[in-house]
Amino acid sequence: xxxxxxxxxxxxxxxxxxxxxxxxxxxxxxxxxxxxxxxxxxxxxxxxxxxxxxxxxxxxxxxxxxxxxxxxxxxxxxxxxxxxxxxxxxxxxxxxxxxxxxxxxxxxxxxxxxxxxxxxxxxxxxxxxxxxxxxxxxxxxxxxxxxxxxxxxxxxxxxxxxxxxxxxxxxxxxxxxxxxxxxxxxxxxxxxxxxxxxxxxxxxxxxxxxxxxxxxxxxxxxxxxxxxxxxxxxxxxxxxxxxxx
Amino acid sequence: xxxxxxxxxxxxxxxxxxxxxxxxxxxxxxxxxxxxxxxxxxxxxxxxxxxxxxxxxxxxxxxxxxxxxxxxxxxxxxxxxxxxxxxxxxxxxxxxxxxxxxxxxxxxxxxxxxxxxxxxxxxxxxxxxxxxxxxxxxxxxxxxxxxxxxxxxxxxxxxxxxxxxxxxxxxxx
Numbered sequence: 360x361x362x363x364x365x366x367x368x369x370x371x372x373x374x375x376x377x378x379x380x381x382x383x384x385x386x387x388x389x390x391x392x393x394x395x396x397x398x399x400x401x402x403x404x405x406x407x408x409x410x411x412x413x414x415x416x417x418x419x420x421x422x423x424x425x426x427x428x429x430x431x432x433x434x435x436x437x438x439x440x441x442x443x444x445x446x447x448x449x450x451x452x453x454x455x456x457x458x459x460x461x462x463x464x465x466x467x468x469x470x471x472x473x474x475x476x477x478x479x480x481x482x483x484x485x486x487x488x489x490x491x492x493x494x495x496x497x498x499x500x501x502x503x504x505x506x507x508x509x510x511x512x513x514x515x516x517x518x519x520x521x522x523x524x525x526x527x528x529x530x531x532x533x534x535x536x537x538x539x540x541x542x543x544x545x546x547x548x549x550x551x552x553x554x555x556x557x558x559x560x561x562x563x564x565x566x567x568x569x570x571x572x573x574x575x576x577x578x579x580x581x582x583x584x585x586x587x588x589x590x591x592x593x594x595x596x597x598x599x600x601x602x603x604x
Numbered sequence: 605x606x607x608x609x610x611x612x613x614x615x616x617x618x619x620x621x622x623x624x625x626x627x628x629x630x631x632x633x634x635x636x637x638x639x640x641x642x643x644x645x646x647x648x649x650x651x652x653x654x655x656x657x658x659x660x661x662x663x664x665x666x667x668x669x670x671x672x673x674x675x676x677x678x679x680x681x682x683x684x685x686x687x688x689x690x691x692x693x694x695x696x697x698x699x700x701x702x703x704x705x706x707x708x709x710x711x712x713x714x715x716x717x718x719x720x721x722x723x724x725x726x727x728x729x730x731x732x733x734x735x736x737x738x739x740x741x742x743x744x745x746x747x748x749x750x751x752x753x754x755x756x757x758x759x760x761x762x763x764x765x766x767x768x769x770x771x772x773x774x775x776x777x
Contacts, residue, residue, distance in 0.1 A: 423677055484701065
């Protein structure tokens with residue numbers, strides 16, 4: 360059995376090696392990624408055919424955004440984010456099965472994104488951090504584990520949220536703001552206590568909500584979350600978002 | 605003679621004509637991820653083609669990066685070897701950790717127009733010599749009884765030398 364298999368593959372390889380140069384000679388370069396190339400490279404190589412045991416069959420893999428721990432390789436004060444989604448069109452009952460995308464900056468104010476403007480390469484194992492997607496449960500709740508966001512010039516501390524229905528249709532794009540009083544987590548994390556966790560910016564130059572161009576019109580505090588906890592024990596954010604589903 | 609340390613780049617184009625199972629999964633999942641995430645930049649649903657979207661909403665350039673989240677799981681399944689590229693013995697051999705995903709074309713209403721590319725950047729390779737049309741390469745650290753093991757490789761279309769670091773004082777060992 361094994362020998363037969365070997366002979367078959369061997370002959371196939373020889374046959375391909377013989378016709379491949381002809382085939383590729385009259386092939387347009389742009390076409391070289393098209394067509395059935397299961398017996399050779401995808402690149403129009405006419406020198407070798409694969410003679411390796413096939414690797415494990417590829418399996419369906421969800422987006423790497425789908426995860427509850429979105430920390431990635433970032434460090435900072437532990438942070439739990441609990442968002443409840445309710446349906447304005449359903450007497451504000453819990454909306455289950457909704458997709459919730461969130462993203463926020465790291466302790467230094469940076470988002471995960473490609474570096475540079477050209478085709479710089481990026482290590483695929485660490486490229487996505489502090490971005491995640493969860494599906495709401497029967498209580499409309501999603502929970503993410505992360506690190507407390509830092510801040511950057513011109514913006515108050517915030518988390519971006521994009522909510523989709525089960526079918527992936529966009530329902531709402533919004534942002535969540537944080538309490539900023541003297542006893543708030545924002546002040547504690549960015550104060551002297553936060554430096555041992557790597558938060559080194561302080562509050563000098565910080566843009567408070569009232570001056571933030573996204574939150575300054577939120578006088579009813581609809582976008583304002585509740586944050587509890589401590590530096591040593593980590594913080595937990597809870598927030599409810601109403602959508603029209 | 606010894607040329608230096610190089611990295612190769614392979615631009616793997618995937619579109620509706622791709623037939624390999626891995627390619628088809630990448631095609632499907634990157635399209636679905638684009639449908640989801642493009643809505644952020646297209647809230648008034650004014651654009652359907654990717655080129656119109658990035659022309660009129662420059663921030664939508666981020667979609668190259670954002671949609672790449674759909675690819676990472678498939679990159680992990682490659683177990684660190686650049687796909688499709690074989691050495692002269694017919695084996696996959698090129699180690700990689702770096703990539704760059706790009707959306708070449710797409711349309712939110714016409715899936716058949718979806719075309720993406722994954723650029724695979726190899727790890728560092730020693731380019732020892734060129735024999736006929738083949739590069740004699742070695743992967744640093746690939747030793748057997750004190751001998752540096754080597755790879756012979758013919759550069760096919762869609763593969764280029766991405767970077768080179770010439771080493772002046774390196775002999776042709």
